[in-house]
Amino acid sequence: MSYIENSQRAYFELIKEYEQVVFSEEVNQKNIAMMLDNIQCFWLEKKEILKIELENITSKKECFILSGAIYLDVDDYEHYIFKSLGDVHIISDPLLKLENFFRVPISRFNRESIEIFRRAFHDVLKILSEHLNLFYILPIKIIAISDEKEHLELLEEFLLKFINSILSEDFKTFDNFFEKYSTYDEIEENMSSFFKTSLTFCDSNDNGLPLKEKIEGYISATPIMISIINNKSEAEKFILVIQNWITQIIDILVISLNTNITPYIRFKPTFHYLTIVMYTFLEDKYFRNMIEKTIVFYILSKTVNKDNLVDIEFSKFVNITRETNFLNIFIDDMRKNKIDIFKTGVEKVGSIIEDKFCSVLKIGE
Numbered sequence: 001m002s003y004i005e006n007s008q009r010a011y012f013e014l015i016k017e018y019e020q021v022v023f024s025e026e027v028n029q030k031n032i033a034m035m036l037d038n039i040q041c042f043w044l045e046k047k048e049i050l051k052i053e054l055e056n057i058t059s060k061k062e063c064f065i066l067s068g069a070i071y072l073d074v075d076d077y078e079h080y081i082f083k084s085l086g087d088v089h090i091i092s093d094p095l096l097k098l099e100n101f102f103r104v105p106i107s108r109f110n111r112e113s114i115e116i117f118r119r120a121f122h123d124v125l126k127i128l129s130e131h132l133n134l135f136y137i138l139p140i141k142i143i144a145i146s147d148e149k150e151h152l153e154l155l156e157e158f159l160l161k162f163i164n165s166i167l168s169e170d171f172k173t174f175d176n177f178f179e180k181y182s183t184y185d186e187i188e189e190n191m192s193s194f195f196k197t198s199l200t201f202c203d204s205n206d207n208g209l210p211l212k213e214k215i216e217g218y219i220s221a222t223p224i225m226i227s228i229i230n231n232k233s234e235a236e237k238f239i240l241v242i243q244n245w246i247t248q249i250i251d252i253l254v255i256s257l258n259t260n261i262t263p264y265i266r267f268k269p270t271f272h273y274l275t276i277v278m279y280t281f282l283e284d285k286y287f288r289n290m291i292e293k294t295i296v297f298y299i300l301s302k303t304v305n306k307d308n309l310v311d312i313e314f315s316k317f318v319n320i321t322r323e324t325n326f327l328n329i330f331i332d333d334m335r336k337n338k339i340d341i342f343k344t345g346v347e348k349v350g351s352i353i354e355d356k357f358c359s360v361l362k363i364g365e
Contacts, residue, residue, distance in 0.1 A: 003053050005133050007046055012128035014042055015095070015121070022121050029109050032117060033102045039095055043139035051143045058260040061087035062327060064297070065140060067252045067263035068270030070094050070116070071123040072135065079131065080309040081301050082264060083318055084357070085293075085327040090261060091127070092140035094120040101224060108230065112223040134318060144258040151254070155247040162246050162277070163239070166195045174239065181235045184212040198276060200269055201241060215241050245273045253281065262293045266301045282342060295341050296330055296349060300357065303350045308363035320361060329356050 018035050021027055043050075057063065064086040071094035072078050082089055098120060101113040127135050145151045164171055167190045171177045181187050188196065188211040197207045201218035209217070215237055219225050225244075229237050248270065252263050265271045274294065281287035309317065333352045339345035 001053065001057060001133075003046075003049050004057075004136055004138070007050060007138075008128060008132055008136060011042065011137060012125075012132070014039070015124065015128075019121075019125065022118055027114060027118075029102050029106065029114075032114065036095065036099050036102060039093070040099075040142075043093070043096075043142055047139070047142055050138065054138070054143060054259065057088060063088040063090060063261045064264045065090045065092060065256075065259075065261045068248060068265045068267045070097050071120040072127065074123055074126045074131070077306055077310045078266070079127075079135065080312075080314065080317060081266065081304065081306055083134065083314075084300060084304070084321055085264075085297050086262070087322075088136070089134070089264075090136045090138055090140065092255075093137055094124055096139060096141070110224060116224060131314075140255060140259065140261075144255045154254070155250055158250045159243055159246050163242065166191055166199075168192065177239070178233075178235055181238075182233055184210070184215065184234045184238065187211060187235065187238055198272075199242075200272055201245070202269065211238070245269060246277070249273045249277055253287065256290055257286065262290050262297075264297050265294055266298065271298050278342075288342075292331075292341055293327065296327065296334075296353075299346060299349050300330075300353050303353045304357060305363070308358075309361070311363075312361065317361075324360055326357055326360075 021031060021035075062085075064082070066072055066082060066089075072082060072091055095117070098113065098117050101110070102117075124137055127137065160171060160174065163169070163174075163177060167187070169177075169180075169190075171180075181190075191199075191211075196211070199211070199214065200206050201214050202221060206214050206217065212234070218241060219229055219237065225241075229240055232240065252265075252270075252274075255261075256263055265274060274291070278287075278291050281291065312320075330349065330352055333339075333356065334341065334345070334349060337345075337348065337352075339348055341349060
């Protein structure tokens with residue numbers, strides 16, 4: 001992993017130069033966009049050798065990637081949970097994830113984007129300064145996606161199929177959808193009862209709310225969406241919000257396939273949409289094994305009390321998880337107990353985690 005490790009040190013030196021600007025009063029859309037140009041160039045120069053080294057690592061080690069989140073959030077001790085399972089822990093460069101918010105016309109730019117960028121920047125700095133080579137910041141999308149146009153077409157195709165399944169339609173294009181639907185009420189009226197309750201957009205229980213309240217509530221709680229949905233019709237807002245979740249999941253699955261890295265998902269709505277679309281992929285052995293590990297990791301994140309973990313010194317915690325292959329222990333126990341996580345057994349897996357993980361770490365006693 002020598003080249004990847006060298007890239008971490010070089011990346012730290014690069015973004016350290018921007019720290020003063022990012023946290024100054026002078027920071028703005030333009031200088032962040034210029035910074036992102038330099039970050040893009042930095043990674044593009046290293047893309048091919050990083051790809052080769054990453055392929056070698058993922059063929060030998062259990063690798064997880066933070067998915068469905070912009071940044072790890074070390075200040076809130078999320079690095080403890082992420083380091084619980086697997087050998088190698090990767091974060092797709094959080095700063096590049098925010099790039100699109102700084103490529104919009106000035107009239108549509110939302111200054112809330114700067115605060116989100118600052119939080120992501122702070123998190124990356126903290127990881128590279130305090131946890132160098134325990135987590136790897138890498139340009140995963142640059143490495144995984146060779147043809148961006150083809151990739152976007154794939155995401156759009158799957159999204160349209162999903163919309164058709166929600167409404168029992170056979171639209172060939174999104175224009176066909178907009179010709180028929182214009183309001184939330186029209187869309188909701190045609191939905192099956194399953195999707196009326198299963199479509200969720202916040203990390204809370206919004207299942208029983210009308211579609212309008214779900215979508216408008218999500219937009220209100222996500223200021224960065226305001227510039228995107230400005231002057232859009234209700235039907236357009238519906239598509240944009242659904243797109244945000246469904247294409248994210250397909251993106252996660254495609255990147256996992258292309259890199260052989262298993263997603264770690266901690267955010268409830270992201271995981272929820274994985275469970276909605278996953279049955280399309282379960283006949284494939286790779287996806288079945290990968291999604292099983294993702295589900296187990298999600299159950300761990302909801303079972304283990306993070307506040308108990310932080311009482312353990314992080315270096316000691318890392319040594320314990322490194323020496324104890326908890327993931328294999330959990331999977332072996334599931335096999336012995338004939339637990340098919342895709343049908344039943346979530347509570348049983350939670351019990352296995354409490355027994356095997358919490359007892360070794362002596363937490364929650």
